[in-house]
Structure formats: structure tokens, C-alpha cells
Amino acid sequence: MASTESRPVEVDTLSALTPESQAMLDELVEQSHWNQTAQDWAIFSRLGSVHVVRDEHKRIVASGAVLPLGDSAAWISLILVTPPRRGQGLGRAVFEHCLKEVQASGRTAMLDATPDGERLYRQYSFAALWRFTRWHRAGVGGAQTGARPHAPIALETIAALDGQALGFARHALLADLMAREDTDVVRHAEAMAIVRAGRVARHIGPLLASNEQAAAQLLGDIASSTADALFIDVPDDRPLMRDALCAAGFAPQRGFARMALGDAAPQGMTAFMHAVAGPEFG
16 A cells, blocks of 8 residues: 655755756746746745745756855745645745755844735744835837936945845845846936846846835836836835836736845835845845
């Protein structure tokens, strides 16, 4: 008689991204309806780690990733499970693997959680710091006539304000995002943003500004200068940004909670952060 005991889930760490593993990770993103690209996975592989669960055919059916940020924090993200294998404990297993890695490094574990994820992470004593909402605007027909709000910005300029907003530095991540051929680094008055390509929409973020009015104006300029579909993740306590989003044709898609484990979470000047880099990057 076959054993009815469930087998422990085996989590493997990818030593490198091969064309085969990359294709399976891309398929997992598509099945999960997320926006990440191969370049996003490459950041985790190069600067952090990628962990996977495989089925009996060696196909990747679940994933998780860890990205160290500065000396004090590490981001856990891309906890994805293929739809047919959900509800079997694979996501929990890969998350626990990621969490152990972060704890072994002595950094504070942080993440952005969907409502379903928040219920899971609270079981591990993660606490919500603040909340934000993903907004989406579908692509619009016809070419836009507005001037593209592009301006050369040094990495150190945007990294300095980003570090103040978050309480930790992430120069290598920002350098990677800014160096992509399809990325625009935009600036207007007292606001600046990175706009990069995604699987289904261009992503605006981080969007940093000394005040919300400047941030809202830059958002409007970006939206009016492109016909592409757009995503942006905006803190919930930004009424001017919310008004600008509605005026530009955005609609709220889903909520997130920024969460941290323990009392040592980095403290930044979050009033400078008007759109995050994305749930995968913080």
C-alpha cells in the first residue's frame, strides 16, 4: 500500500538562470498575472537569490526570491505558485526558505503583501507598516502629443532621495533599472521617477518628490506622454496623487501592505515616496 504521508517540499536555490529555467519562471509570472520580466529575475539572480520548487518532471511550479538592500534589510518577493499546485503548501515552503536565508544574514525581512499574502505573513509575526494600491491604465489609442518628460539624472541624485525615503540604500538595484535600454528616467521640478518596461505594462516607480503636488504633476506628464499601458503603486495617503490618477484614466487594481518582521525595520522619510519601485523591489 502506498504511503499516505505527505512528503516534505524540497526547495532548491538556482545557482544561475539558464534559458530553460528562465522560460519556466517567465511562464510562472504569466500564470500568476504579474508584470515581471527576465531582466527582473536577473536582478535577483545577480544581487540576491532565486529559490524554486520543482514537480516530478523537474518543472518549476513555485518560486521565491531574496534581494539584500543595504546593510540592514532584505526583500522577500516573487512568491509564486502555478495555479494547479496552489493550496498544497508550496508557497509557504518557499517563503519559509527565503525567510531563513534573510534571518541568517542578520537583516530585517521586509515584503509587500497582497491581502491573501498578508494573512499568511502575519502568522510569522510580520506587521504592516503602511499600505498602497496598484493603479492601472490600459493603453490608449493614437500617438500622444505631449513632450516626453525625459531629463538626464545622475544615479546618485535619485539614489540619495530614494535612500532617505526608505531608510536604506539600494544603489545597485536603481543602477540596473536605470541602465535598461527601455527605461526612461524622468524629472519635473521637484519630482523624479523611473519608468521601465514590464511584461504587460510599463511601470512607474519609484516616483520621488519633496512634495505631493510636484509628484502629481509629474505623474500627469508621464501619463499624457505615452499611449502604453501603465502600472503605478501609490501609498494610500496621497489624495493629490489619487486625483491625478483618476484624471489620467487610471483605476485601482489591488491593495498591498508593506510589512516587516521585528522592531528593527529601517525608518525612512516615507513622505518623499509617492510610488514604490514595485512589490518585487520595495
